[in-house]
Amino acid sequence: MRAPWAKLGALSRKINPLGTSNQNQFVVDIARNNNGDLNGNGLGAHSVSAALGETSPRPTEWSFRRCGQNGCRSTNHCESAGTNISASLKNGDVRIDVGGDEGSDLLGEIVMTGNLTPQSTGLSSKLTPPVEVSARLTTKTFFWGLRHLHLDDIVAVSCHDGSERFTIHSYPLMRTRWVPSSFGKPRRRRKDVHLIAPSQEEAANWVNVFGNYCHVNVNKLPLKEQKGASVKEKVVVDVAIKSKPGPVMLVVLNPRSGRGKASKVFRTRVQPILELAGLTLTVVETTHARHAQQLAASINLSTCADGIICVGGDGILNEVLNGLLSRDDSEFARTIPLGIIPAGSDNSLVWTVFGIRDPTTAAVAIVKGGTISTDVIGVEWHKTGAVHYGLTVAYYGFMSDVLELSGRYQRRFGPLRYFVAGALRLLCLSHYQCEVHYLPAPLELESVHVDHAADSVDTLAQETGSLSACSGVVVPPRLNGDSLTGIVEANTEPSDYIRGLDGKARSISLGRMGPCAEDAVTVASATPVSRARTRSKTRSRSFGLNAMAPESVSRPVQISRRGSTDGSLDNEVDGTKTRGWLLDEEDKWESRSGTYLGIIMCNHECKTVQCMKTQSLAPRAEHDDGLVHLLLVRDVGRLQLIRFFLLMQFGRHLSLPFVEYTKARAVWLKPAPRAHQGCGIDGELLTLDGPITTRMQPFQCHLIGKQQRT
């Protein structure tokens, strides 16, 4: 692990405005400790010289200012991080405020300082007697002597009432010692730091302060630690140790996911972390497909109000989400945060949104808390009005065929089943005829989505009124009637930007496409006259022998809308009454028909754990941008399909001439009658027995954890 001093050294070199190599000309502001002792900050004279490089001479002149602020008189407690000591090395040019800058990601603000004796374990405890070192806890890191731990890696502190000992439990990233650093990846491993405070009160103080950042286990010191430790007779100390009860969560575990080792992974690597951090868990192992959905649909939510942890792949999370959203109290159910422990095959969501691919890191992230809100896509079956929700991707074509076949190889090949099924499907490649219509995202939505990433979609929907309410997308609150006109204009002539293609890529694609490509990429203009007739005519042509022939497809359906009592709108589509999906702003819909290899609707980037780090299905997508990222892959044969998947490993497949990429607000899809009828949503296989519409939902789902620091 790289020492922060090294970071500081790098920073000080970076910001030297004179560009000189003379490191003496710096003034370093060091957050003080109340002993007036620089060592107390973990930045002693040794550290400062280390920060400034080995060539720096030792500081010759130091000036100290004592704190004394806010009645700070404790011998080992100081919160006045703003008070600094200037350690003048020479005539200074640059100030580095080590203590005060939260954004610098260096050391954070000081919370507590003091002296502690680390207790070494094993052989080293016999060779080296314990030595008292200065310790410091900041808002980001805990330092003791020349060692440190990031607070994000600390999951709990254990102590005994009336003992001066306490133990910090952490899971930092560590390299295997005997493996050279250029090989092998650092992994999270448990590291317990046993410390002895000078007195019981000080130990209680330390534990209470740590309690603000992690769980406190009282009277649960590890047995190893208690052995030989002088746990004194319980005495009443002035400072009581505060320990809050941990969250109560439900764990839904799919024992069949991935290689079928989810149970083992959970018991050995995840459960110990969650229990150490004080979580009260109810573990349910699924016994059959849809078990998780039934469970989430029927469980008493008060038993898992703090969250539901899904152990498995994207499929099990999808089941839980759909179960929650199918409840009568779905408004409340969808506020329950969902945690993910990646033990499945793809684990696309947790890898893309959190940058997590191993169960230990995921468990630590859940323990540390926080949530990330992510969009939810809803796929509605027009015939029945049923809606299936997803968090990752919905697809039709080659990928859904592969998904269907891969089910047969789950036991034999585990996560590799997708490759096996993919290779087999490639050998006997099918052709997928379908009709697609989509509502492109307005330019404004594309450019402002980042501003609204933090806002709740619900709030925005309320602020923006009918447009967002109807289409289920986030519309910037500043849009008024005038700017809506702008959207209409922007959509009547879709720009390259709207289609997600830069000018160069677009011209290259068009150049390479030739007449055949033009056929499939036909943009329908607004044709309000005799819609119903045009539609039936179009359909008969779309699925005819020459499906790639140039054609302009008109609106897919005849819609009539009625307001309903609950404020939503009913639609009548081809005589079938459906609710909630609206082909609003009909004149803006664009249409495609023909033979495709894939129609892919992404909710986020859709990275896959099994592939390269650079792999991304929709490189421009964000998990909270309120848009469906649509990829249309035309039927171009095996070699081009292989090329597509190879370039996807580097996120460069969008520049292929047979790939059309669009940011959309809604997508209407209908496979040809005799075409393949399978559709995949987050790895769940569903049957298409008619047209479906995919669109963003006006609410988000909350995932437990925060993005991992790189």
Ligand SMILES: Nc1ncnc2c1ncn2[C@@H]1O[C@H](COP(=O)(O)OP(=O)(O)OP(=O)(O)O)[C@@H](O)[C@H]1O
């Ligand atoms: N006990 C079980 N037996 C058989 N199937 C199950 C069981 N529990 C869940 N399933 C089904 O297994 C499917 C796949 O589960 P999951 O997504 O967790 O694993 P995965 O497919 O390996 O991972 P990924 O979706 O990331 O590729 C789910 O759709 C679910 O319906």
